[in-house]
Structures are given as C-alpha cells and as structure tokens.
Amino acid sequence: MRKIHKILVANRGEIALRVMRSAREMGIPTVAVYSEADRRSLHVRYADEAICIGPAPSAESYLRIDKIIGACRLTGADAVHPGYGFLSENATFARKVQEAGIVFIGPSPESIEVMGSKLAAKAAAARYNIPMVPGTPAAIADFEEARLVCRQIGYPVLIKASAGGGGKGMRVIGQEDELPEGMQRAISEAASAFGDGSVFIEKYITSPRHIEIQVLGDQHGNLVYLFERECSVQRRHQKVIEEAPSAILTPEIRAAMGKSAVDVARACGYYGAGTVEFILDEEKNYYFLEMNTRLQVEHPVTEMITGVDLVKEQIKIAAGEKLSFRQENLSITGHAVEVRVYAEDPRNNFLPDTGRLQTYRRPQGPGIRVDDGFEQGMDIPIYYDPMLAKLIAWGKDRAEAIERMKRAIDEYDITGPETTLSFCRFVMEHEAFRSGNFDTNFISRYYTPEVQERAATEEEMDIAAALAVMLSRNDTPQPAGQVTSSQGSKWKVTRRK
Ligand code: ADP
Secondary structure, eight states: OOOOOOEEEOOOHHHHHHHHHHHHHTTOOEEEEEEGGGTTOHHHHHSSEEEEEEOSSGGGTTTOHHHHHHHHHHHTOOEEEOOSSTTTTOHHHHHHHHHTTOEESSSOHHHHHHHHSHHHHHHHHHTTTOOBOSBOSSOOOOHHHHHHHHHHHOSSEEEEETTOOTTOSEEEEOSGGGHHHHHHHHHHHHHHHHSOOOEEEEEOOSSOEEEEEEEEEOTTSOEEEEEEEEEEEEETTEEEEEEESOSSOOHHHHHHHHHHHHHHHHHTTOOEEEEEEEEEOTTOOEEEEEEEOSOOTTHHHHHHHHOOOHHHHHHHHHTTOOOSOOGGGOOOOSEEEEEEEESEEGGGTTEEOOSBOSEEEOOOSTTEEEEEOOOTTOBOOTTSOOEEEEEEEEESSHHHHHHHHHHHHHHOEEESSOOTHHHHHHHHHOHHHHHTOOOTTHHHHHOOHHHHHHHHHHHHHHHHHHHHHHHHTTOOSSOHHHHHOTTSOTTTSOOOO
16 A cells, blocks of 8 residues: 555646546645646646646647656656546556656556557457457458458458557448458558557447446456446547446346456456446447546546546555455446537537637536536637537436436537537437437437537427417516527527527
C-alpha cells in the first residue's frame, strides 16, 4: 500500500473535472495542467494548483510527457490520472511516470502495450477461449493469402488496422474485386495514421450491436465485472449514445460476457478499470473486439446503475488497496442513458460549430447528471474534441430513463454554437431505439436532417393543435402570444430546438 498525497490530472475539460471531484471527496488535493487555450477553463479553476504546460496544440501541451512529469516534480504530485484520450493509453507515458517514482492511476505499462495492439490482444485472449469474429489471427500483407481467407469466411469482410482506434482504420470490402485496392489502401492508411501498417481481416457482421463490459481489478489478482454498456448508436464507428444495461441481454448472456471480459483482463494481468468490447450478432452470439485500458467516456452510466464511483476505485487500486467488494456484491439498479452533446451541427453533416456559449443552462432535477467543462460566456476552443458535455439520465427502468432524458434535453438551454441535442432527442423518440430493436446502423438507416425536421414539425403541430383545443374551450393557462412566440425561451415553452 502506498498513500497518495496529491494527484495531477493529465487531461482537460469534463474528464479532468470529473476525476478531481472524486479526488476531492477522498480528501486528496489535485493539480491541473493546461494549455494556453485553456487558461480560464473550469478544470484549472477547480484544481488546488494549476500549471501551464504549453501552447494550445495538444502535441505541444497535453501530449508532452516531459512537461507533465515536470509539473509533478514542481508541485510534488505523487500520482497521475490520465483521464481518457491524450496519453491515457500510451505505455511509454505510464512507464516514464513510474520510473519517475510517481503512481500511474491505471494499469501496468505491459497491459497497455498488449491491449494497444488489436492483434496482440486477440492473441492473449485466445488462450482463454474467448469467442472471436472469424478472421486472420495475425497481420496479413499478402494479397493471395487474403483472397483465400476472405473466400473462406465469406464477404463482406472488414480490414482493420491493428493499431487503429477511435473508429479509424477500418474498411469494409463487399466483394472480391474490391479486395486488392481496399487492402492496399488500408495498409498505407494504417502506416500513415498509426505508424504501423499491420492490418488483419475480420468477417463483417452486418447487424451488430456494440456491447462492452466494465471490469475492475486490483493488484492482488481480484477481478470483477460491472455489467455491460450498450453503445450501438454510433456515427462513423464512434459512439454517440450509450446506456446500461442493454435492452436485450439475458442474465445468462450477461454472465457469460462478464466471465469472458474478466478472462480477457486476466490474460494480460490487468489491474485498474478497463473495458472489454464485444460485438453481438443477430443471434446474440458475442465476439471479442478489443480492450480499452482506461476510463471510458461513457463510464457514468455504469456508475449510475451500480452505485460504484469508478474513479475512486481506480485511485484505491493504484494505491495498492484490495477491491472492497466481490462479484456477488454487485447488482444493477434501474437504467441509465448517456448522450454526448457535441458542438456540431446535425443539420449540416455534424460539422463542428465552435464559438461562444451565449446561453448555457444545464438541466437539473431527479435522476440527471451533467458532466461538462463549460459555463456561459466561454468560448469552445477549436483545438480539441468538440464534446461540450455528457448528459446522463437515470430512471427506475429504461422507459423512465428515456423520458427523463427527453425532459433534460428540453431543459438544456444552449445558444451560440449548434449542438447535437436535437439529434439526441430524435433518437430518444425513435421507435427503433425505444423498442430496443436497433444496431450500429441506426444512424445511417434512420437519420437524415429532413427526418429530424419532420419529426420536430409534427411535434410542433401537436402542440399547436392542443393549444387550439384549449383556446376553443376558453381555457387559456397564459396569454397565447407568450406561448406561441418564436422568440420565447424554451423555459416558457418546452420545445425542440
Ligand atoms: P476502435 O478501436 O477504432 O474503436 P473497434 O474494433 O472497437 O475499433 O470497433 C469500433 C466499431 O466498429 C464497433 O463498435 C463496431 O460498430 C464496428 N466493428 C468493429 N468490428 C466489426 C466487425 N467485425 N463487424 C462489424 N462491425 C464492426
């Protein structure tokens, strides 16, 4: 056991704040690092101390290992939490932090290394009989060999970069004549984007659901799973809406996937918080995809249904404590949904739309959690991910969580940049989402700005019709002009933006 006295959070925005909040509850002081663009950010103001580590571009600040370790030395921080993104899955960073005598709040550099390569991860998992998508177990560069493999597994196939991440480095090949060019491109793209041209082939599952399992392990060999998160609503292979539990898992599949996830973690001697990702086909067979060796963006939904503060657990594990619970102590209470609110314009192909937050009013009330790093009047920097906030709703069941989410989206008052809130509301209302009958093709299948516009107009017409009925009954709750005014704040009339 090693007592942690001060934690430096090597990140920015909502996740930096989220980590600092747990540290504060544990009585541990925190240090923020920031770039020149983030001087007035909330994470800087929240921390007990703050150090500027360079200019706005991440490569000159948040990705500078030397500056972060220097900031630890300067402030006497004896532990580093990497958050997600930036250096969180960089084994060299974890190693250098440890070599400097500082606790890395995360898994060992060795675990990060193994799981950072999709192929090495599969090789480690194979020892435990984890179900895998049919495909090549190693990198493949020979076209003839690839052709034979693809014939065996059947088209469509997916060519994936071993070092890929964030939904990048994947290419679907529908038929054999697309293979030569597709493969060549995949290899050169992987080499230029990830510095490693290794690619492999997987059967492309046409109607998959993305279901991932949260695991926690201590440094004494204890491992548990904290159930699943359903992350099938994706845009370009990136998650936009997540929920826990999944609407379709049976207790048997949940237990089987939980066990497989723990086995994957065991395969690489894992400790800390991690996520084992699977895809599920239409027959509910699950296949291992990869493991993320850090806190996930969508971790709050797990916290809401289990009551476990994952960041506190990460800190305790890093300090060498044993897990204070066993698998049988964990259970699911209620249902949680998270939407990622981006400063992007859903009516314009989700193009980033930065600028000043002229109005910024968060939703509140029962079952609502907002993890963000902004306040009214702040500018959204162009240098980083355009995620404004994560809005999370908990309910006693899925239906209540969805209704709460709709209510919270309506309360969320943001003017200035366009946001994805209207799109999130579209999903909450969609029959396929509400019924639980959806897969990763949800957005490409159902979403166009016109559809959203039509749904919004229909709702406005419903409101207008209801008003007409009220007025004809001479039953006006408030002056009609106020209600129908298009200038009115959404706090007067709840309407979709
Ligand atoms: P990344 O590391 O880039 O996130 P993943 O392997 O986790 O890549 O896959 C991201 C997403 O891509 C999955 O959630 C799923 O939607 C899709 N995907 C990955 N592998 C397959 C596959 N074999 N068949 C169909 N979809 C897949």
